[in-house]
Amino acid sequence: MNTNLTVNGRPHALDLDTRVTLLDALRDQLKLTGSKKGCDHGQCGACTVLVNGQRINACLSLAVMHDGDEITTVEGLSSDGRSPLQAAFVRHDGMQCGYCTPGQLCSATAVLDEIARGWPSHVSADLEGPVELTREELAERMSGNICRCSCYPGISKAILSVAEDGTVHREAAE
């Protein structure tokens, strides 16, 4: 089936079996192997990508459902690999083996956006007011991204440091 995907800003016209997941289309057809396959069942978060700015588990979604969508993978989070979150993950060493890192980054990018838009979660204290990125809020929102190396302290520090900076600005060179 013909499917048009815009991935990291580049349009791709693909002819796909209807049963191919978005993750497999990215990894196998487009050779974007940054998105990882940790479980293939929506349980680990390693495959998290952004679809029209919102995060999904790419292993749980069929590629043909995304005709016309804008997909962002870890490779497309910034042009130079130095988005504030990427730089913060390096600075706070929010990784060991690094296998969960692409998913964590895509997820965290969306979390910051959700917070900015004031979308509450089920642990938010106030459903009406602006959402504050507390420890609970972050734990809840990042709970779908397993890190078996348990780098949660570094990952959390990295995300909170960017959230606290508020505005998006370039990190100093490492």
Added chain:
Amino acid sequence: MSVGKPLPHDTAPLHVTGAARYVDDIPAPANTLHLAFGLSTVARGVLNGVDLTKVRAAPGVVAVMCADDLPFANDVSPSIHDEPLLATDRVHFVGQPVFLVVATSHLAARKAARLATFDITEETPILTVDEALAADSRFEDGPVIWSKGAAADAIARAPHRVEGTMEVGGQEHFYLEGQAALALPQDGGEMVVHSSTQHPTEIQHKVAEALGLPMHAVRVEMRRMGGGFGGKESQGNALAVACSVAARATGRPCRMRYDRDDDMVITGKRHDLRIDYRAGFDDLGRLTGVDFRHLMRCGWSQDLSLPVADRAMLHADNAYLLDHVRIESHRLKTNTCSATAFRGFGGPQGMVGIERVMDHVAHALGLDPLKVRRANYYTDMAEDATEGGPSAPPQRSLGSSPPPEDISGKKKEADLTSRGGPDELNRVVVAEASGQTTPYGMAVTDFILNAMTERLADQSDYAARRAKVADWNATQPVLKRGIALTPVKFGISFTLTHLNQAGALVHVYQDGSVQVNHGGTEMGQGLYQKVAQVAAQAFGVGMEVVKVTATDTSKVPNTSATAASSGSDLNGMAVKIACDTIRDRIAACLAELHQVAPDTVVFAGGEVTVGGDTISFARAAQLTYESRVSLSATGYYKTPGLAWDRKRGQGRPFFYFAHGAACTEVVIDTLTGEYRILRTDILHDVGESLNPALDIGQIEGGYVQGAGWLTTEELVWDDRGRLRTHAPSTYKIPACGDRPEVFNVALWDGANREETIYRSKAVGEPPFMLGISALMALSDAVAACGPGYPALDAPATPERVLAAVDRVRRG
């Protein structure tokens, strides 16, 4: 100075952009084939045959292979050749590979693998500890027994006694990157294999055997793993061998990765066990005698179970001086996946037993468990002790040792570089050690836990918080809190002595850049970065000058697994030795040109100073090259001072001990059994840290993984031997919110008294056992609910905590 700096992982910039390649990300030629195993659905039975007609006819299938189709060895065991790649006449567990499908896509192979019809005569499987004991189903002839003093007597004469049983669950590694391999056929039948493995030499050996080739015809490369934790020490053999034989048969590249659920069903896990204990003690809680019985479920094949069970015995004392102790270890053979290495390699299982005893003793006496622990500690080393330990030097026995027994009846080479390999090489005469000794007769000369505990108790405000917890529990009916501070003393070295060696290969190029290769593998622990720091330090150059390349069996041969926390100790030393050799050559060359003494040449800040001149390191390399002096060297290191007689359980198996202590506070909900970790304080001993940032990461990660093992990670098999928890949906791995709410980690500031690489200490495994404090804190909270002893089994899931609350209330 690069050593000691808190640098992030070397490839962090690649990880955050998705550019860091793992085995399954390596681009393969377009004609690459994909593999899947057909798995036994029966736990035990006679394999009469398999109807593969539908499998062969399935779309995309190129070949199907059974045991009979294998050209040479049908063996992926790291020990006694009892583990065929593909089942022959019997099946031994649900998930055992029976046949191999080779197809044009991963999905096609997997789909086809499900189309077989098995003809298996089912037998009643041996699944539990009790069933295995009843059937006397075990490895080795009988239990291994080590003792010191006269435990039974001492317990009988003691003023007080406790006894009990503790069930301790296994653990799934869940390395986030599943097992994977890629085999690329070469000219003349040779093979290049990319394997997600902690042990490239083992892969090389098994592939060579399976292809009927000498080892020189197989090259294994490993750049990085997405986590290993011991689960890639031997469990990758099957995939690498399968890819290689399929690549040989088809002449095409072959790749394989397990689907996650298959991975969890097929591969081995941490050994679960039952610990029976009896202890005698005085009014202060000092143990006068203790007796342990370890009943370990090893699964269907031996794999690395013997050394794992040994290490459990070697840590049955943890931090405590035991004068009268007996440890009996049963290695039971069951129709389940073959339990294997997992961070700590049995050490955690042994340690949790004695910590349970301490907890039980304190409860019986109504004492603070920390008091009881401290009353039993070994004595700290003297302040000025800087020399190596006084343990006896090893002496080779002159008597000729018999060759390793060939169990399989077929001629196969022994796996010399495997921890499951034969230990006949290690016949040693062990001299009696003096002073305080472990149950296995090793002098404890570097103990520091008294001082560490003192400081941690102070920093974590243990006494005041313990009082607060008691006040809270006295007034609160529903939520109960608990606090515990537990120590870790972990022995560093492979217990199979000959594995304690490492090699390195270092090149300096004419532009002054440095390439380093060593036998260790990178799985996230930061080994490559630490080794690069060592090399940069040796040449006095910046980190950007040094590149560590993928582990490769053609660069450094005969490597040991990156395991036993030994990675930086062994490989760091080997690299330093190689670098020092080249540096000395450069110094000698420049010294001659300048007519000065070589030891006046100084390497620092990317420059070399000689006879008043300062030139760049690159210029120094050029001059050395032009003088026709080699800028390439190997390095070789072996750990000194080891002498271990496994049969008698006597000697010095470890070079030194690494220490740590953790204080954990929890709160439990007595209505549901749910709990949270409120705060954890850790003080850990890494000697002089090579890299504090990486070390703290290992400590934090180790603690969370250790706490996960003992709290939420529960493996459940049904009565037909099927693993029912084969995905993270049913197997609870700690997530972001499960880490302690307050988490303070500090490094102890003492150097290793042994001459390790820059006086650092190994850090991979020891922090895992800090997680025991979480279990003991839960026990403390449950104990606040009533008069009885909680006797918590592990993992202490909310269900188990709730049941324990109920038990305790009933007294």
